[in-house]
Amino acid sequence: MDVEAFRQAGKQAIDDIADYYAKLGIDSGSIPVNSVVEPGYLTPLIPDAPPQEGEDFATISADYHRLIMPGLTHWQHPAFFAYFPTASSFEAILGDLYSLAIPTPGFNWSCSPAATELEAIVMDWAAKLLFLDAAFYNSSGVGGGSLQTTASDSALIAIVAARERYMALHPEATPELTNLVIYVTTQTHSLGLKAGKVLGLQVRALEVRAEDNYALKGETLEQALNEDKSAGRRPFVLIATVGTTSSGAVDDLTEVEAALRQHPEVWVHVDAAWAGIALCCPETHETLRLTGINSVADSICTNFHKWGLVNFDCSTLWVRDRRLLTAALDITPPFLRTTHGDAGTVIDYRNWHLALGRRFRSLKLWFVMRGFGVEGFRKHIRQAIQLNELFSTLVKNTDILELVAPPSLALSVFRLAPLDLTKDALNTLNSAFYQRLSTRKDIALTQTTLNGAYCIRFAIGAARTTESHIRDAFSIVLEEARTVLDA
Amino acid sequence: MDVEAFRQAGKQAIDDIADYYAKLGIDSGSIPVNSVVEPGYLTPLIPDAPPQEGEDFATISADYHRLIMPGLTHWQHPAFFAYFPTASSFEAILGDLYSLAIPTPGFNWSCSPAATELEAIVMDWAAKLLFLDAAFYNSSGVGGGSLQTTASDSALIAIVAARERYMALHPEATPELTNLVIYVTTQTHSLGLKAGKVLGLQVRALEVRAEDNYALKGETLEQALNEDKSAGRRPFVLIATVGTTSSGAVDDLTEVEAALRQHPEVWVHVDAAWAGIALCCPETHETLRLTGINSVADSICTNFHKWGLVNFDCSTLWVRDRRLLTAALDITPPFLRTTHGDAGTVIDYRNWHLALGRRFRSLKLWFVMRGFGVEGFRKHIRQAIQLNELFSTLVKNTDILELVAPPSLALSVFRLAPLDLTKDALNTLNSAFYQRLSTRKDIALTQTTLNGAYCIRFAIGAARTTESHIRDAFSIVLEEARTVLDA
Structure with a gap:
């Protein structure tokens, strides 16, 4: 394909x-x-x-529409309430399009100074948008952020840095690596267990209680x-969550x-993948425990590619001390040495992440x-939070549905709850309820369990969702609820 | 920005x-x-x-041209011979543009069936393009590939799978994790050492000899x-390289x-990040030891985003037994369970990589x-290989430059080599030579060392590089070489 053919395509x-x-907006x-x-x-449709x-490119793009489009789940659809939202905005598409056209692997400052400097x-x-403490700014020269x-x-990077710090403080631990323990809660995202599998380390999931709204207590x-x-194990990192996947719980930071005052060797990584973006609204600060984040977090992550208007991938990670990150990840073979890198006058972002190459995501x-x-x-x-207030109120006003946890920002967790059923019978009923909902093509929801209770998640965040989509979704939920109860 | 403003922007x-x-092509x-x-x-240029x-978007895009463009290193420039090439093609830009517009995190089949099925x-x-054994095909149902x-x-994933397999075979190893050893060679990419740091495992770099062209011998x-x-250490994985970064060496597979017949517990990961793409040309098969790859590799990786025409990121990883991958990486919390996933009738690619979410890269x-x-x-x-034959011949025909290793595909490694200098003096001279070359803005090259010898790398692969760019580059090299010798 030559330049002019590209211009046209x-x-x-x-x-x-x-x-x-346009169609998602007016004819979803x-x-x-x-x-x-x-x-x-x-x-069978592809050789x-x-x-x-x-x-010919015309053939290829025609096949995109003919073969790929029918196989998509439409995460931007205004009736998408499953998992968490995945962001899309025209500004982000354009930014990524420009970056696609100037591929630069970004591992050193000199790979393309603009990529490193814009990211910093x-x-x-x-960090300012989310009211994070100035200690996390790159301009502090001590802490810093990277994409x-x-x-x-x-989380994996934070745990590796935490382990490195722990081993430096406790060199006697080396022969007992198997005694290192990663702390999560039963509500932490599976990224905690996965990091344990990848690193070959134990993970302990701390219990949370329904009466604490599934948040970790001190x-x-x-x-x-x-x-x-006292059993000789060595907890060295805690993954605390601000906005859990199952119910949007906020650990009590x-x-x-x-609790950690007597255990300063424990690194606190705050996973605010979904809810962190909401810190841009001052009215969320108390609920999301911003003061706690700013005083206790050694690292904090939020995903702009979830609720934050930036297309995947765009996970922002800040650390309070960048030297702990680079100490854990810096490898500089001869072929990667540069004058500015050797002089220490620039950031070489390869030492801030797992791989070497990286996209120009900033x-x-x-x-x-x-x-x-x-x-x-x-x-x-605020729009998504308001829509969730509407949805959760509609749920509360029925006599057959109940909220299983308080609505959290733009997430509601609910279930069918007719009177006089055992816990097991309730779970069976709700599983049948979700099976019905999940076969529909006009609404997307997901299920979860909360301390053994089967429930349904309703997460708002697609840019084109309006009040009428919420009312339609609620009608579908109610209709299926009644059908299940009748059966 | 609304739909019509997006259409225009x-x-x-x-x-x-x-x-x-167009400018890179005709007016570079x-x-x-x-x-x-x-x-x-x-x-100072940004608030x-x-x-x-x-x-306004017009202001933003004007700033892209005004502030970002001057800070770019142009990896698509026909005079870019540094590191390895980073791919860009119009077809890839268009493919990624379409995928940007339909964000789907791809962790489950149901996230967007098209994304998983097209990837498979x-x-x-x-695999067929590169003549890999049918054992690596997804259609085999046993092995398989993922992006x-x-x-x-x-490499990190391969090592984690290798460790999991080793621990299953040797449960007695658990209390001695610190005895596990990753094998690389002194020429393996820094990804080997970095994986060791991340996983907290020892790495042993095996020596290679100049007379073996820097390839690992049995x-x-x-x-x-x-x-x-015999010392009680437990080597469990070898990262072998097909096309090393410093000189394009190919380990003797x-x-x-x-050698491994007596040590079947050692997993072989073949890192063919750069050179693997060249397997599409049958005439490279002997040099790149395709027969060895196909019989000994437990996993193999090549990066289409280097020399393979697909914009970053697009690293292809194949394994001989997918169950070893998913055994090492599978975490399925309640909120990720799906009917098809539970039934095992679909691939859930989240269990084939480190993270949960993934772009629609296929x-x-x-x-x-x-x-x-x-x-x-x-x-x-073939075009890049031919251009490198030209460059390496020009080098050989001088009496002041020499090739430090045989030209490998599209990579030459050379240095200034006047008569009668000690090794140290030669290194000092070549360091001065490279310093001069690296301050020029009309050519990009990188340096390396090979068993202590300072040398300069010349890697061809940008799509717009032609014979005249090679001749111009050689003139610059020769001019700087003479200036350094005169000084």
């Missing part, structure tokens, strides 16, 4: 994308939010080997630490801070923060 | 990108390949916080294994296979393999 792609979003009813295909649908000679600057912008692929990578933490340490984050401004972010977050 | 972006590539002399900025250039209100299919296409972010991630491996095992790989076809890939690879 690129404009066609832009039109296709604009048309898709014609698009099933959940894909309608069955496993294996694509294999089993690449063509010998190149094909916009990470400070993002990661996902919250899993961010007492639980303190008791576990005393137990483990004030109590965590107090461009899209910059475009989005400029395009929306602080007020644009707030409006986006 | 998107087309402007496509025009900007087309213009940029006007673009300095290395960025001309100094550290810290961007800070220190995000704007309160959203800004195009990974088989890629990773980088070769570092691919004898060295066998001796190390016997030494380590036939001898590796023979789309760009599909677009590129279709747009170029097998013959298009071969033409691209």
